[in-house]
Structure formats: C-alpha cells, structure tokens
Amino acid sequence: MKKKRPTLQDIADKVGATKMTVSRCLRAPDTVSEGLRERIFKAAEQVGYIPNRAPDLLSRATSHSIGVLVPSLTNQVFADVIVGIEAYTEPAGYYLMLSHYGYSPALEERSLASLLSYNVDGVILSDHNHTPRSLRMLETAGIPVVEIMDTHRQPLQQSVGYDNVKAAFDMVSAMIRRGRRQVVYLAVRLDERTQQREQGYRQAMEAHGLIPTTLHSTQRSSYSVGAALLEQVVINHPDTDGIFCTNDDVAVGAYFECQRRGIDVPGQMAIAGFHGHDIGQAMTPRLASVITPRQAIGKAAAKALLARIQGEPPAADIIDMGYTIETGGTL
C-alpha cells in the first residue's frame, strides 16, 4: 500500500507525453513547446517529483559526487578542511560523501569501499597509510585521488598541504632562538603527522646541539591529555623550559595545567602548539602556534580534484600551501 516516489513516467502520463520529453523539459526547458512545457512543470509540481540520480549513476558511472575520507570529524582541523572543500565543490554542483575512519587503516579500507560502491568520481584522502586492498581499489576504480595535509612524502597521485617536518623545525628553531634549551615534544596518538612533527623537532634540537625528549600519550588528543603530559614534564623533566605540542588542544591543556601549578608562561615555560585554533588565538596570552591554512587546503584540493575529474592533467604533483609561525605570547 506504500506509494512509491514519483518518476518521470508519472509526469508523462499526466500530460500525455513520453518520459523522454519530460526529461528534456526539466533539463532544457526551451527545447520543448511552450504549452507542453507549462503542463509538464505543473504536473511535476503536483506529483512532487524529486530527481533521481540512481539511473545516471548506473548508466554513466558518474555520480557528480566526490568522496572525502578524514580520520575524525570531531577534529577541528578536518572540519575546517571539509568546509574548504565544500566551498569549492558545492558551487560546482558536486556532492560530498564524507566518511571518517578513526585513524585506522582497516576502517579506512571499509569506508573507501563504501565510497567507491557509490561510484564517487574522485576521492580526497587524509593519510598516506593505506592497506594493500585500499591501494588496489583506488587503482582499479581508476579515479583521481588527492591526498591532503602533507607535502613531505611522495603522493599517490597528487597532494595538497604543507610540510609538517619543516613546520615543526621552524617552530622549535624559533623557540631555541629565543633562548629555550630544554624543549620537550608532547605527542598524542601515533599518526603520521605526529611523527613528522617529531622529526622536525628532533632536527631542530640536534642542529643546536640539544637533546630531544618526547613524551607520548596513546590517548586521543584532548585538553586533559595536555594537562596530564605537562604533569609528567614537571615530574620527570623538571628543568624543561619549553614544550612543543603536536597540536593546540594539547598546548592549551598544558597551559591550563601551568596556570593551576603557578608556572609562569612564558617566563618559566614556553608553550607552542600546532594549527592555530581559535581557542589558542582567543586566550591571553595568545598561544604560539603553527598556523595551517586548512580551509585553503580543502579548497585547493577540491579544485585540483575536480580539474582532473574533468579531464585536465594535474597542474603539479605537490601543491604546498605553506604555514605561518605565530609566536603569540607564550614563547
């Protein structure tokens, strides 16, 4: 007894034409005679016609949609990137299919299979670490792929982002230049970018003859992890005079803990974060941070992807969007 949703045929029946004519009328109204046109539009309105992409998707294997895989949606970094992507895809008439995989390559594989099963025309990936089957699927799908948030490694096809190693190196160098000697790196989780930042940190420390120290937490990033890591710094590395945090959440959490413990920032302790989130920029003192152009990265990635979907050759393998070192008030 359930009514199924109206089709072109339903409209055609109402006006005494074929669905082909209706199809034409809806897509290019002036190829249809005026009287009929009006009746078709009225009928479409009456039955409440909703376009259906399924046939298109099946017959042309083009969906006018692109897949976006991010590790986490609650991570502000990727939320910003998505906004940037959509700023480009939406006006272009492309639909975004989002998935997140919680930093797990196995889940990424599942999500990717799902996206591809919907015949997305291209995908944007946020990691370099893919399962063999993921790589295989991308290959046989034969669609353009853009990787984001890293320009350090050779991309599958094309990447848009910034150099995490260099950014970390620059920030830590700035800290050292300002007289810090015992700078500790605070890391959470073990994703690739965390490690790349550690690499940059190490390079900077070693370039100045200083000994690098990293404190890891296996938990996911949060303010409280930042606080907990700072506690560890105080207990296990009491002569630390600066911390470089893998992101702003950790940095802000550490800052709060400094406040609670009466540690003067930046007097006794310099703090630097990564990404330049609102919270760090709004607090006083302003948090030193590597400001990454997340929305711009999303936009550029979408632009590069759509260009290739439309058949243009890739402009460049690696598109570096750079970053800005904000020294704020905590160095």
Place this chain on the structure above:
Amino acid sequence: MKKKRPTLQDIADKVGATKMTVSRCLRAPDTVSEGLRERIFKAAEQVGYIPNRAPDLLSRATSHSIGVLVPSLTNQVFADVIVGIEAYTEPAGYYLMLSHYGYSPALEERSLASLLSYNVDGVILSDHNHTPRSLRMLETAGIPVVEIMDTHRQPLQQSVGYDNVKAAFDMVSAMIRRGRRQVVYLAVRLDERTQQREQGYRQAMEAHGLIPTTLHSTQRSSYSVGAALLEQVVINHPDTDGIFCTNDDVAVGAYFECQRRGIDVPGQMAIAGFHGHDIGQAMTPRLASVITPRQAIGKAAAKALLARIQGEPPAADIIDMGYTIETGGTL
C-alpha cells in the same frame, strides 16, 4: 582508452559462469560449489572487483544509506551528534550521507534534494524550520524522518533531543538561587535553539521578578564574540552579576575577557554556558554549563530511524534524552 571498473560479468567470464552465480557466490558463498567458489574469489581478487550499489539503488530504491543534515560541521555540537549516529549506523551496515546548510533553510532545501536524489532510506534533520518545498519533498519521498536537538515542539514525525527552554530555565534558576540578580543572556545568531534558550531564560528571570536583558550578536559563535559581548555587558550593563551564554564558546570567550579585565569569576561575575564542551570542563575554574548528551542523542536518533526504516512503528513521538546542570566553578 580508459579501462572501466570491473563488473560481475568480468569475473563470470574469467571462470566460465554467469554473473548470477558470481553474485550469489559473493553474497552467500556456501550456495556455490566449492571448486567454483574458489575460482570466483580468486578471479574477483585478480580483477580487483569493487561492489557497486548503483543497480541496487535503482532497482530496489533502497540505498542502505541515511541522510543527515546539520547546520554546521565545524560546530562541535553536531560533530558529536554525528559520531553518535555513526556509532549506531556503521555496525548496522548503513552509510551516512552528510550535508550542512549553514543555518539557511534555502540551503537546507538544496541539500535535502541532493540527499533524496541519492535515494537515502531516511533522514535526520537538525532544525524545525523548513521551506514548503522541503516539507513537500519529505512527504513525497515517503521516508522516515527524525528531528534532533529539540523536544519542545511537535515533530514532523519523531524527535530526539532535550528541552532547550527547560534547560535554560533550570540553569538560570540555579544562578538566581545562588544570589545572582542581574543575569544577562548572551546570544549569537538567531537560530531556533538560541531563541528557545532565551525563552527559558526569560521565564526564569520573570518567575523571580527580575528583568531579563538579552545581548545579541549576529555573528556566528566564537570565543571572540563572547569577549566582545562581555565588553558590551561591562559598558552598557555595569551592574550585571551573571551571564548566561547560549553556548560554551561564548562563555569561554567571555571568561577570557573577564580575566583580561581583572573581573573576578565567580566573585563579581557568574558565567554559565551551554553544552558542556571539553574546553569549559578542562579550564580552571570549571565552566558551569548545561551538559547535553549529544552522542547519545545521535545514537538514539539513528536507532529510532533505522527501526522505522525496517518497518517498525515509532516507539514514541518525542524521545527526551535530558541534560545535566553542571555548576562547575563559575557560578
């Protein structure tokens, strides 16, 4: 010259069977003889077969996907809700199609059309304010709809959330009970929930014979807007002794501004937020806030939606997930 992606027929050709047998083999391996089964799996592996949902979507008009419309992805509130939704849909094998519409009903209409054109089996909406065409589309699509984040108004079909009016009333009442008399409401943007909270705020104030005052900002919510609003409070309403903020971002921004101005919190100024975000819970003093069960709401909404997609009658029109008043250290 581009190779198209492999189909069941390609596998069938390789093993000398029909695509029907291959289809069966992949979905129910033990209905196919052992020898053939092995050859099919090998061939599938070889050609790199990727499942294709398009035919299913076309012939059965069921996509095993649900549409989720949220006003904003960068808003932590909705990011949390989405995580909750996915926690339920992912194990159930449903795919999530996300869209955001920037608090604009017109954009919501576009996004909704897009979702429906992909034949989603159900939708989760985050607002009550829909265009007539949106309502019409939902009607003709004939799919289950669940609205989230509000239980105050009568839902289209079913809603999952909490009562914004009552929550605001409770929080403001708590402030008054602790001796605050000049409580100002800080609002951003003019979405429905902001107004509902204002309503609750007014009711609480009036119930105690106090005069409600609202300060609006038309900008989108951010820490800096919170700071700017607090500045207005100080200038235009100098005898204010408490602020109730429409969300935690504004509250934290206002708190930072108090710090900068040397206003003692909570001594001179009580501050309360809404939603109980990490940042407020991590700072010292802990921010008073209405803690909303966002993930639980997402999960319950997904559960209710899937149940109805699978033909069960709705358990209840309105599912109230409640909230918790956290008085923290800023009251």
Place this chain on the structure above:
DNA sequence: GATTTTCGTGTTACCGGTAACATAATAAAT
C-alpha cells in the same frame, strides 16, 4: 528402480533516467 527432494547453475526481466537515433510536422529556402 521409480519417485521425490535437494542442490547448483542458468535465464529473463526489471529498476529510471537519458544518449542516440528515428520520425513527423512545420518553416525556410530555392
């Protein structure tokens, strides 16, 4: 050994748009 059941596989048709081609009607050109 004849009948029935089970099992493995094949055949056909369908979903709903639209590209490609065909056709009828009218207008323009010669």
Place this chain on the structure above:
DNA sequence: ATTTATTATGTTACCGGTAACACGAAAATC
C-alpha cells in the same frame, strides 16, 4: 511547388546487479 532545414516529439537500448523462476543432475526416500 519542391527540396531542404528546423523543430518537437517518440523509440529503443543500455547501464549492473539480483529476484523470481526454470531446469538438469545428483542424492535421498520409498
């Protein structure tokens, strides 16, 4: 007035899975 171009509409086939049904062969039952 005849040919040619133009316009408006119709016909057919297709995309890739799978439900529904058909069928032959082997296994089980009597």
